[in-house]
Amino acid sequence: GAPTLKAFLIQNRTLDPATLPLYYAMEYLWWHHVHASIGSLRVLSALIGSLATAVLVLFGRRLGGTPAGLMAGLCFAVSPIQIHHGQGIRMYVLFVLLAVLASWSFLELLRSPTPARWAAAFVCTLALSWTHPFALLLPFVQGVFLLIARPWPLRRFLFWCAVSGTALLPVAGYLSTVRFWPKDSTSQWLNM
Numbered sequence: 001g002a003p004t005l006k007a008f009l010i011q012n013r014t015l016d017p018a019t020l021p022l023y024y025a026m027e028y029l030w031w032h033h034v035h036a037s038i039g040s041l042r043v044l045s046a047l048i049g050s051l052a053t054a055v056l057v058l059f060g061r062r063l064g065g066t067p068a069g070l071m072a073g074l075c076f077a078v079s080p081i082q083i084h085h086g087q088g089i090r091m092y093v094l095f096v097l098l099a100v101l102a103s104w105s106f107l108e109l110l111r112s113p114t115p116a117r118w119a120a121a122f123v124c125t126l127a128l129s130w131t132h133p134f135a136l137l138l139p140f141v142q143g144v145f146l147l148i149a150r151p152w153p154l155r156r157f158l159f160w161c162a163v164s165g166t167a168l169l170p171v172a173g174y175l176s177t178v179r180f181w182p183k184d185s186t187s188q189w190l191n192m
Contacts (some may be wrong), residue, residue, distance in 0.1 A: 001031075002028075005025060005028050005029070008024070009021045009024060009025065009026045009028075012024050015180045017179060017180050017181075018133055018175070018178050018180075018192070019091075020129075020131055020132060020133065020135075020174070021036060021092070021129065021130060022090070022129050022130035022131050023090070023091035023094045023095075023131055026044065026094070027041055027044065027089065028042045036080065037061065038089070041089045042087055042088070042089060045086055045087060045088055045089060045090075045093045046086050046087065046119050048086075048093045048094050048097055049085065049086030049093045049096075049097075049124060050086075050091065051077070051097060052082075052096050052097035052100060053073050053076050053077050054073070055097060055100050055101060055102050055104070056069075056076050057069045057070060057072060057073035059072070059103070059104045060072030060073065062104070062107075063107070077116055082096070084116070089131055091131050092132070093130045094131050095128070095132045095134075095135065095159045098124060098127050098131055098135075099110040099138055101127075101128075102121070102124035102125055102126045102127075102128045102138055102139075103138070104124075105117065105120040105121040105123075105125075106121055106142050108120070108121075109121045109160075110151055110152075113152075113156065118163060120163075121164075122163050122166070122167050123161065123167075125138075125139055125149050125163075125167040125168065126167040126168075127169075129167060129168050129170075129171040130170075130171055133175060135166060135171075136171075136172075137165075139164045139168060141159065143160075143162070143164070146160060176187055179183070
């Protein structure tokens with residue numbers, strides 16, 4: 001194992017160059033400060049998945065009332081793919097939690113754009129962007145919604161673009177440094 005978090009993240013990036021560090025930093029800290037075992041890392045994922053279920057219930061309740069929230073949480077909790085990720089040691093469980101939080105913060109920002117809600121949307125987008133490269137799709141979809149639905153004046157839309165772009169800029173820089181393995185070192189593996 002790597003002696004420091006930085007060394008761990010550098011080593012992890014050599015195994016999967018497009019890996020973003022948020023979940024793996026949590027994994028490293030859990031391993032070193034809670035319990036050093038594979039089973040313990042699965043507990044971390046299960047806890048994050050349970051938190052995602054609870055947040056989804058609350059978000060669903062906010063959108064459609066208590067029955068909708070409970071149904072959303074139930075469907076999520078019994079989903080085979082979510083059960084799989086809730087037992088795994090990969091970033092997908094955190095990705096889902098942060099996507100729900102980012103969606104909720106976006107909805108609240110639409111309803112009442114207070115400074116606290118702008119800050120929440122920024123933090124959720126920033127955290128989400130550090131979990132998986134596909135996280136960049138959620139702000140894109142939000143932006144398309146804002147363009148089509150036009151719930152805000154142009155000035156507020158442009159401010160949203162600036163806030164979201166600022167949240168995504170660090171990870172865009174990080175991803176621009178990704179270098180995959182040379183083709184001659186992977187061609188046999190890819191053929192299999």
